[in-house]
Amino acid sequence: MSRIKLNCHEANHICDKNQYKEANFWDKVVLTIHLIYCRACRKYSSRNAKLTTLVKNSKVETMDLSAKEELNVAFQKELAKHQ
Amino acid sequence: MPKHVIDPNQWIKLYSDYLFNYTITRVNDREIAQDLVQDTFVAGLKSMKNFKGEASERTWLISILKRKIIDHYRKINSNKGKAEVRMTYNSDENEGDWLEERVADPFDKTAEDTIENTELGIAIHDCIGKLPEKQAQVFKMKTILNYETEAICNELQITASNLWVIIHRARTAMAACMEKNWF
Numbered sequence: 025m026s027r028i029k030l031n032c033h034e035a036n037h038i039c040d041k042n043q044y045k046e047a048n049f050w051d052k053v054v055l056t057i058h059l060i061y062c063r064a065c066r067k068y069s070s071r072n073a074k075l076t077t078l079v080k081n082s083k084v085e086t087m088d089l090s091a092k093e094e095l096n097v098a099f100q101k102e103l104a105k106h107q
Numbered sequence: 108m109p110k111h112v113i114d115p116n117q118w119i120k121l122y123s124d125y126l127f128n129y130t131i132t133r134v135n136d137r138e139i140a141q142d143l144v145q146d147t148f149v150a151g152l153k154s155m156k157n158f159k160g161e162a163s164e165r166t167w168l169i170s171i172l173k174r175k176i177i178d179h180y181r182k183i184n185s186n187k188g189k190a191e192v193r194m195t196y197n198s199d200e201n202e203g204d205w206l207e208e209r210v211a212d213p214f215d216k217t218a219e220d221t222i223e224n225t226e227l228g229i230a231i232h233d234c235i236g237k238l239p240e241k242q243a244q245v246f247k248m249k250t251i252l253n254y255e256t257e258a259i260c261n262e263l264q265i266t267a268s269n270l271w272v273i274i275h276r277a278r279t280a281m282a283a284c285m286e287k288n289w290f
Contacts, residue, residue: 071282082227085131086124
């Protein structure tokens with residue numbers, strides 16, 4: 025990607041990637057340039073960043089996929105006894 | 108008021124992450140939390156006929172889970188042995204003699220912080236619960252479990268651009284939901 029001007033679709037995609045630290049330097053440069061003149065994307069970016077901080081601060085937890093699978097197997101076994 | 112119905116087939120899908128999050132903020136150990144959640148579901152099955160439909164399924168399961176958590180703490184307390192010696196090295200005269208006592212503990216959060224974190228976690232789970240299943244799954248894997256993009260793609264058999272579209276939709280919905288419920 026060597027264009028300087030992005031459309032909003034591309035800008036949002038970079039912004040999403042950036043939330044997971046997967047945007048490279050050039051991405052960030054063109055995103056910043058886009059944000060200078062695009063109000064809608066500025067709004068999206070700030071909300072997106074806010075969401076990231078919230079999730080990080082909450083230390084919210086979910087089960088690992090493998091653990092959930094284990095739980096599911098064990099539970100199905102129990103469930104069979106009750107039906 | 109409409110009666111709530113109980114359907115254990117959906118339990119794992121709908122409530123396991125919520126219960127897990129609830130437990131882990133209280134016991135701080137993934138293994139134990141998983142065991143407790145499993146115990147809760149099993150106990151729920153056994154006492155299904157006692158479910159009167161006054162509360163929602165989730166509230167009902169949480170009330171079982173609370174008992175399980177209390178039981179867990181009782182058990183580890185009795186394991187410790189009866190004679191517990193408490194030693195405090197800061198008596199009144201020589202308070203803070205030990206170096207550790209004088210340093211501000213960065214992990215010593217105030218009660219408000221902890222409460223806020225717990226509530227925020229609940230709010231996030233509520234919002235995730237409103238997402239379509241696929242979006243919720245991808246969002247959780249990417250944002251909370253911090254899986255690599257590639258790993259998720261392999262696991263779910265989707266392409267990377269597919270994943271980013273799902274993430275984008277999920278994040279938009281989540282941001283709107285959190286804005287409504289949290290701020």
